[in-house]
Amino acid sequence: MRDAYHEELHSIGEGLVEMARLVGSAIGRATTAILDADLKLAESVIAADTKVDDLQRDLEARAIALLARQQPVATDLRIVVTSLRMSADLERSGDLAQHVAKLARLRFPASAVPRDLQATVLEMGQLAQRLMAKAGEVIITKDVDLALQLERDDDAMDLLHRTLFQHLMDDRWQHGIETAVDVTLLGRYYERFADHAVSVAKRVVYLVTGEHADELSHQAPAEPGATESA
């Protein structure tokens, strides 16, 4: 019985890794779609999100069935509950990648991102994809050091987000209000995506160490303001 149990637990973990892989790929492709104004690619990202949603529903059902059937306690119970939370983070990340793709579709055939911001948005997209790849790796390896690395990467994302805002607030901004609104939302999508990746990693740290990652980490949260995460 215990064997079947741990097999099911392992398979739930594999499902989470697959979700991380899918949403990491989605944010990468959505970034390409918005930078290149590639409608087809945008549509494919939008359509692919149902697969992430299905995976989450399936994982949730299995986690709850596991709770009911096996009634785990202590660490095992924490693993199952944490898996439920990680799947919610990953599902939400998928939504955010989809939002980037929808913005690409909305502005097609134009690009929502002006030329002088393309490099910054590309960096944000790549960093988001890397963060999610690392989150997936953390789920597999339970590597606490790697998990803490994600927080540093997230600081880099905050910096990029701030750069974006500096461009917006610059008196020389010439792209008008619609683009300012698009770029504001876009910055937020990437920042929130990164937050969810970090959150996944932090949950693994909590499982491994029993301590919340905040207590292990190197710095206080960033100051609030227009670049605040929500």
Added chain:
Amino acid sequence: MRDAYHEELHSIGEGLVEMARLVGSAIGRATTAILDADLKLAESVIAADTKVDDLQRDLEARAIALLARQQPVATDLRIVVTSLRMSADLERSGDLAQHVAKLARLRFPASAVPRDLQATVLEMGQLAQRLMAKAGEVIITKDVDLALQLERDDDAMDLLHRTLFQHLMDDRWQHGIETAVDVTLLGRYYERFADHAVSVAKRVVYLVTGEHADELSHQAPAEPGATESA
């Protein structure tokens, strides 16, 4: 034993209602703070969010302890797992109210909201507060009809959000980029806050009927675009 169990379950429910009350009050006060550029009020909203966070941590710990000790199955298990999710929704709503307050603080002594948008933002704030009050009532009463009402209220929020965007996109917009960015984020905070209130209500529907609220509801999701929720 069962009695102590149901008492604990009831007390977790009461904690959720208290969280809903706190975050409902927070979004109302944050809205006043941003419209009146009231720094003191903004600070008090920001400080009060720790209470919501503490409540959530406490509720989570108790829900997990309940799972470990009582090992509920079937409906009882669903209730506990759903409580965990609702507490996450409510905690996030508290963050969003805090973001509104932080924006008020950032722009003090000015108001982040230009005069011609104050009525719309006031309406969004009031609607958000009402939605959360109803969500709290749904947790208490398990009233499915009231839960479905929340979805209609959320449509009203989407409309307000769209109104905000129309103002932003209007050629006659005269408030500059910084205010456009502020209003974009503000609109998003309210919209997401409302989404979380609806999500709480939907989870109650699922507990009561065993069906996801989407299947009971009256309409398809709104079209995407700049007003898309994320």
